[in-house]
Amino acid sequence: MDDKARSLKINKNMEDFADVEEEMELRRGPWTVEEDLELINYIATHGEGRWNSLARCAGLKRTGKSCRLRWLNYLRPDVRRGNITLEEQLLILELHSRWGNRWSKIAQYLPGRTDNEIKNYWRTRVQKHAKQLRCDVNSQLFKDTMKYLWMPRLVERIQATNTRSVSTSDQLVINNNNNNTNMEHCGLIMSNPNGYIITSEHSNVAVSPSSDLTECHVKICSDQDLVEQQLSSHNYLDNNSGLMFGDVTKMQDESYLNWYENNVNGIIPNYSDSFWNIGYDEDFWLLQQQQQVIDNGNF
């Protein structure tokens, strides 16, 4: 088929589509409560998939695409929206540094989060910083800022909020109730200057730095018992995965400590826990630190 014929065919298809759209009076824009209920009820009875026919059979005046998006991003029972945790922020930064804008891939490691939400988080929060620093989000400068300032800061804050409630690794709370995927969940384990900490019950990914945070290994733990066993036998190194499991009080990561001493300690003040409870604008503070480091050429 030559280009002209192909073009005519495409145009014809577009006309057909326009006719169908007009005939069916396809709706666009925000979903109503009634539409949501219709979609939920239909999927509860018939299951998801085959979105175009689903849209027709459910009597929804929407495209299959629109139905799929509404279900996956909003109506799905296990979807979580808003309040992205510190652990999740850290994970997004880490995974994005590895894979770039592979939002759906990143979302696989944050159960309940959609690719759309992660993408929005990146655009609104992360790119905002790049914009304010007047540098490109893909520039080495900005990547270094994330690597050496933002991520360690997140680790600090996670530590601050968790060491109060988790004194030993044996208190790990296993969250293992995701029924929709074959992933199983465990707590988040990460390195910090004081050893390894374990995060809240909502965490679901193991992060285990070997030298510094940005080199950490990330994997979904697939065996709850194994994780518990590893955690109770302090300082366990899994040679297969490269994951290290350790006790809060016993693990020390010297290379990270050295890097931290040289690069972060002089820059980031040692705030007490209460510091974060007084309404300080941490984004503003972070930007100040970033600008200071950039000005001094400290990377």
Add this chain to the structure above:
DNA sequence: AATCAACGCAACCGCGAAGAA
């Protein structure tokens, strides 16, 4: 109180891949 700009997020769009016919 009114206006405007910035922000956050839901929804849409275009494209390529995969599968079906």
Add this chain to the structure above:
DNA sequence: TTTCTTCGCGGTTGCGTTGAT
């Protein structure tokens, strides 16, 4: 093998909300 349909992803848009003036 070719064509068509459907799906899923990443990029983009538009609108409601919020905060500043």
